[in-house]
Amino acid sequence: MSEPDNTILRLPDQSTARVPKKNFITAEDGLLSWLLTGDHKRIAMLYLISITVFFFIGGAFAGLIRLELLTPQPDLVASDTYNKFFTMHGVIMVFLFLVPSVPATLGNFLMPIMLGARDLAFPKINLLSWYLYVVGGIMVLTTMVLGGVDTGWTFTTPLSTHYLNTHVVTTGLAVFVAGFSSIFTGLNFIVTIHRMRCPGMTWFRMPLFVWSHYAASILMVLGTPVLAIAIVLVMLERLFGIGVFDPTKGGDPLLFQHLFWFYSHPAVYIMILPGMGVISEVISTFSRKRVFGYTAVAFSSVAIALFGFFVWEHHMFIMGVSNYSALVFSLLTMLVAVPSAIKIFNWSFTLQQGSITFETPMLYAFGFMGLFTIGGLTGVYLGSLGMDIHLTETYFIVAHFHFVMVGGMLMAFLAGVHFWWPKMTGRMYPETLSKMAAVITFIGFNLTFLPQFILGYLGMPRRYHAYPPEFQILNVLSTAGATVLGIGYMLPILYLAWSLKYGPVAGDNPWQATGLEWQIQSPPLTENFTEIPIMDHEAYDYDWLEHKTKPEVTTVG
Amino acid sequence: MDNATATSETVMEHEAHEHVYVPQHRHHFETEQQQREAGSFGMWLFLLTEIMFFGGLFFAYLLYRNWYYDAFVAASNQLSVPLGGANTAILITSGFFMALAVWAAEVRKKQMLVWTLVFTTLFGIAFIGIKYVEYKEKWEKHHIPGASFDVSEFINPPIDAKTGKPSQNPLPPDVAQHTQIFFFLYFAMTGMHALHMIIGIGLLFWLIGRAQRGDFSAGYVAPIENFGLYWHFVDIVWLFLFPLLYLINRHPLAH
Numbered sequence: 001m002s003e004p005d006n007t008i009l010r011l012p013d014q015s016t017a018r019v020p021k022k023n024f025i026t027a028e029d030g031l032l033s034w035l036l037t038g039d040h041k042r043i044a045m046l047y048l049i050s051i052t053v054f055f056f057i058g059g060a061f062a063g064l065i066r067l068e069l070l071t072p073q074p075d076l077v078a079s080d081t082y083n084k085f086f087t088m089h090g091v092i093m094v095f096l097f098l099v100p101s102v103p104a105t106l107g108n109f110l111m112p113i114m115l116g117a118r119d120l121a122f123p124k125i126n127l128l129s130w131y132l133y134v135v136g137g138i139m140v141l142t143t144m145v146l147g148g149v150d151t152g153w154t155f156t157t158p159l160s161t162h163y164l165n166t167h168v169v170t171t172g173l174a175v176f177v178a179g180f181s182s183i184f185t186g187l188n189f190i191v192t193i194h195r196m197r198c199p200g201m202t203w204f205r206m207p208l209f210v211w212s213h214y215a216a217s218i219l220m221v222l223g224t225p226v227l228a229i230a231i232v233l234v235m236l237e238r239l240f241g242i243g244v245f246d247p248t249k250g251g252d253p254l255l256f257q258h259l260f261w262f263y264s265h266p267a268v269y270i271m272i273l274p275g276m277g278v279i280s281e282v283i284s285t286f287s288r289k290r291v292f293g294y295t296a297v298a299f300s301s302v303a304i305a306l307f308g309f310f311v312w313e314h315h316m317f318i319m320g321v322s323n324y325s326a327l328v329f330s331l332l333t334m335l336v337a338v339p340s341a342i343k344i345f346n347w348s349f350t351l352q353q354g355s356i357t358f359e360t361p362m363l364y365a366f367g368f369m370g371l372f373t374i375g376g377l378t379g380v381y382l383g384s385l386g387m388d389i390h391l392t393e394t395y396f397i398v399a400h401f402h403f404v405m406v407g408g409m410l411m412a413f414l415a416g417v418h419f420w421w422p423k424m425t426g427r428m429y430p431e432t433l434s435k436m437a438a439v440i441t442f443i444g445f446n447l448t449f450l451p452q453f454i455l456g457y458l459g460m461p462r463r464y465h466a467y468p469p470e471f472q473i474l475n476v477l478s479t480a481g482a483t484v485l486g487i488g489y490m491l492p493i494l495y496l497a498w499s500l501k502y503g504p505v506a507g508d509n510p511w512q513a514t515g516l517e518w519q520i521q522s523p524p525l526t527e528n529f530t531e532i533p534i535m536d537h538e539a540y541d542y543d544w545l546e547h548k549t550k551p552e553v554t555t556v557g
Numbered sequence: 558m559d560n561a562t563a564t565s566e567t568v569m570e571h572e573a574h575e576h577v578y579v580p581q582h583r584h585h586f587e588t589e590q591q592q593r594e595a596g597s598f599g600m601w602l603f604l605l606t607e608i609m610f611f612g613g614l615f616f617a618y619l620l621y622r623n624w625y626y627d628a629f630v631a632a633s634n635q636l637s638v639p640l641g642g643a644n645t646a647i648l649i650t651s652g653f654f655m656a657l658a659v660w661a662a663e664v665r666k667k668q669m670l671v672w673t674l675v676f677t678t679l680f681g682i683a684f685i686g687i688k689y690v691e692y693k694e695k696w697e698k699h700h701i702p703g704a705s706f707d708v709s710e711f712i713n714p715p716i717d718a719k720t721g722k723p724s725q726n727p728l729p730p731d732v733a734q735h736t737q738i739f740f741f742l743y744f745a746m747t748g749m750h751a752l753h754m755i756i757g758i759g760l761l762f763w764l765i766g767r768a769q770r771g772d773f774s775a776g777y778v779a780p781i782e783n784f785g786l787y788w789h790f791v792d793i794v795w796l797f798l799f800p801l802l803y804l805i806n807r808h809p810l811a812h
Contacts, residue, residue: 112585119585121595187602195595196586225606229613233745242702242741244617250628250735255620259613532587 008286008357008512011428017505019426023523038123039526044109045424046130048417051097051105052493054137058092059489061085066448066482069475074466082465083150084166088140090153091171095178096137098409099267102274103220104133104185106416107213109424111189113517113524114207116198116533121191122184129184136178143167143174152463154264157245157256161237169238172231179224179231182270186220189213200535204298207515207539208291211298212277215305219266219273222309227263230256254319261312269308271405272372273301275412276343279365282415283347285513286362287354290540293346300339300346307336317388326385333383340376344369359511360431363438364415371407371445375400378453393463396456399449407445414441414492421496422506423522429499433491441488447481514545581777593779600783604790607753611794614746618801621738628735630806631711631728635700636743637691641803644687645795651680652792659785662768662778670768670781677788678761681754688751695740702741708733743802750798753791760784 011017024041027033034042064085068076077085108126112119120126143149149171151160160168193214197206234256236242243249245256284291291297313321313329347369356362378400381387391397422428451474456462460471467475509518516533517524537544586592622629658673699707711733714723728736764784767773773781 117585122599123583123585125599183606187599187606190602191595191599195591195598221602221606222609225610226613229610233613233617236741236745240703242745243737244741244745250621250625250738252620252624255617259616527584 006357007359008288009359009428009431009510010507010512011504011510012507014504017507019505019523020521022525023426023521024526025425025523027526036127038119038127040108040112040120040123040126041424041524041526043123043126043130044105044107047100047104047108047133050130050134050137051100054092054096055489057141058089058097059486061089061092063482063486065089066479068465069467070479072467072469072472072475077465079465080150081148083152083463084148086463087150087152088144088148091140091149091175093405094153094267094271095175096133096140098271098405099178099182100133100185101271101409101413102278102416103189103213103216103270104129104181106278106413106420107189107209107274108185110420110517111192111210111213112196113520113528114210114515115192115196116201116516116529116535117192117196118527118529118532120188121196122188125184126188129181129188132177132181132184136174136176136181139170139174139177143170146170154260155231155234155256157234157237157253158247160234161245169235172235176228176231179228182220183224186217186224189217190221193217198532198535202535204295205535205537205539206298207277208280208294208297208301209274209277212273212280212301215301216270216273218302218305219270219308223263223266223270226259227267230259230263233259254316254321257316257319258312261315262309265312265315266305266308268401268404269304271409272412273304275368275409275416276301278412278416278419279347279368280343281513281515282361282365282419283350284540285419285511286359286365287351287356288542289350289354290538290542291346292349292352293342294539296342297346300342303339304336307332307339311336311383314383314388317385318392330383330385330388334380337376337380337383340372344373344376358435360429360434360438361415361419363435364411364418364441367438367442367445368408368411368415371403371411371442375403375405375408378403391456393461394456395452395460395462398462399452399456402449402452407449411441414438417492417496419511420517421499422510423517423524425500425503426506426523427499427503428506428510429492429503430495433495437488437491437495440484440491444481444484444486444488448478448485449481451475451477451481512545514540514542581779593782596779596783597786600786604786607790611746611749614742614749615797615801618742618746621735621742622801622805625732625735625738628711628728628732629739631725631733632700632736632739632743633802633805634725635695635698635710636803637694638803640687640691641799644684645799647680647684647687648792648795651677651684652789654680655785655788659778659781662773662781665774665776667768667771667774670773671765674761674765674768678758678765681758681761685751685754685758688747692744695744700736700740701744702737706737706740708736711736746798746802750791750794753794757784757788757791760787 024039027039028037034046037043037046064077065082068074068082068085074082108120146167149164149166149168151164151166151168151171155168155172193206193210233244237245237251244251245253247253280291280297311329311333313325314333317326317330378396382391382397382400418429418434455471455474455478458471460467506522508521511518516535519533520529582589583592586595654673654676658670658677661670661673695701698710699705708730711728712730714725714727716722717724761784764780767780
């Protein structure tokens with residue numbers, strides 16, 4: 001604490017402080033006690049480990065893709081192999097990392113605590129969801145070992161049903177299984193929010209993290225089954241040639257697109273909404289202010305979930321859909337920008353006249369706000385029909401969704417992991433190093449993906465492993481950026497692992513935050529609360545926190 | 558309990574039962590009622606996901622029925638309305654016994670609960686049996702979509718012995734090809750439904766075993782209640798499938 005004015009971080013006196021002996025990690029010993037646990041915090045930890053593994057596998061594929069694109073010639077891998085690379089990258093990152101990233105880890109850990117409950121409504125179903133995730137993940141790895149799949153993560157028909165001889169069925173089954181894991185997570189969250197809130201926890205006293213998870217859960221529960229049936233139909237078409245997507249038998253390949261994107265567009269909101277919840281918590285804590293326009297931010301999450309179901313056709317503008325429906329879907333697509341903008345503006349107003357400090361989670365949150373805004377606005381570009389015809393299937397699209405998914409969601413995920421790390425483990429990570437990692441990630445990200453906007457605008461198509469030589473400079477920049485980005489992602493895993501043993505003891509509330517999760521010990525007890533709390537104040541009430549801590553300070557003094 | 562009427566005693570007795578401690582109460586729920594509400598709410602949400610799952614198939618049906626109406630009518634006439642009708646009746650009966658079972662569990666009549674569950678199961682199995690007869694007929698006629706699918710019956714319908722005319726309008730070969738889409742949807746939708754029935758029957762055996770042990774005779778009825786929701790949902794899916802698949806020629810589109 002050399003500069004106490006520049007940080008709100010308050011760690012207990014390290015000479016006396018200890019991590020509590022009794023907590024959810026030490027409650028039981030042995031591998032089986034983890035594999036058969038019903039504790040939402042332990043399941044969150046299991047998820048955290050498994051999604052990190054898959055993140056680095058998916059990241060390795062991204063590295064290989066960028067390496068191939070370093071030169072215009074197809075010199076590193078054959079074209080088929082390249083197709084398998086980007087397919088694996090997509091499948092792993094979308095279904096095994098982004099969808100479960102925040103909800104299954106941070107959400108699982110925090111949701112019951114934030115609501116003042118002892119656990120999620122269905123602990124066994126929660127554990128089942130992790131096992132389904134693992135089975136899905138192992139199936140994806142099996143596909144990889146058997147020789148891969150090259151449909152792209154979208155399984156587009158008739159490519160996936162008639163023209164490929166790779167492991168579409170295994171991958172499809174993996175996605176199907178992983179989908180049910182996500183359905184069960186969503187179902188658990190919705191029931192918990194409706195039925196398990198503690199006394200006094202009204203809907204409008206819930207943290208915005210909970211609201212955004214509620215919206216994402218609705219999408220998981222309503223969208224994922226449609227993906228499931230679409231995948232089942234692809235598998236049946238491949239295995240038995242039943243003709244439902246085969247034009248020669250009267251089937252319609254566009255039907256697959258409708259079914260697939262009916263899930264997969266809302267899926268991007270499944271990925272981003274929980275991240276937005278993290279940002280709300282972080283921005284409020286590090287500007288010492290209640291989130292500006294709490295109600296508007298809460299409802300904007302629900303609005304995004306609602307609008308999100310009615311925009312799927314914008315993935316199909318060039319596929320021969322009716323012009324009139326394209327017009328309507330274009331308009332609806334632009335409407336989604338409104339609730340997203342409400343969030344960005346409200347966070348900005350939260351910052352205004354706040355006592356802002358720049359701890360690591362806040363740096364990631366700033367990264368999120370900037371990058372998500374660029375990603376979101378380019379989405380409005382792509383939603384307009386004329387622009388879409390020029391830009392679709394180019395690197396502009398790739399850059400757009402990476403700005404939202406990686407620049408947005410991954411930044412939010414890292415913000416959240418850093419923010420709640422002291423709560424989850426009871427230990428603090430090294431502050432300077434982590435700030436450095438946040439800055440490296442931001443620089444690396446922009447270096448990787450800004451050139452891709454230009455590449456796409458100039459007409460470089462996605463999914464090819466060779467390109468005209470005039471595009472090389474921008475591609476080299478992008479590959480160089482990916483290297484920096486890779487370092488930015490390696491750093492946290494190293495110092496976070498280090499902090500598990502050597503990090504300073506964090507204490508109950510290192511950030512002086514208001515959430516219920518900060519009022520209990522870190523790491524929490526298995527039952528979370530010694531007695532069920534009574535919520536007698538609004539969310540983000542910093543006055544309440546001050547009054548609460550004052551008497552304690554005087555007695556100690 | 559301020560107005561002491563004749564019923565107040567029974568009310569108190571009833572409430573005392575409500576608050577009785579059940580061993581199935583899970584530690585993370587504050588009250589037993591919260592646990593029961595959470596369980597049934599979760600079940601409703603699960604059924605919502607099921608609706609969305611079947612919804613994809615219904616959407617496909619809607620699309621292709623509009624595109625290939627003639628082929629759908631011809632193919633639909635291959636299905637046996639008496640068998641489908643019988644199955645509808647059987648399923649409704651099974652649902653009736655399930656409803657009785659839920660009631661029996663609530664009033665804690667153990668023997669009645671076991672027997673109604675047994676009847677629910679028997680009618681469920683009867684449904685699957687009739688479905689098997691129907692599927693077998695399609696197999697013999699080569700009406701299963703795929704490589705061995707045969708459209709000859711739609712191009713050259715068998716001659717009706719009485720009138721000496723084809724039993725239904727012959728379809729041109731390209732239109733007849735579209736009957737395959739109908740049969741695929743028929744098998745996908747009824748097959749998915751039958752799969753849900755089979756899972757349900759499996760669960761019923763488990764519930765019968767537990768009911769026999771007396772698990773649901775002491776105020777803990779959540780599994781019976783929630784399974785009832787599931788079983789009725791499967792019934793309702795059939796009530797949509799039957800008219801869509803079997804009866805579409807009863808009211809032909811004007812064209």
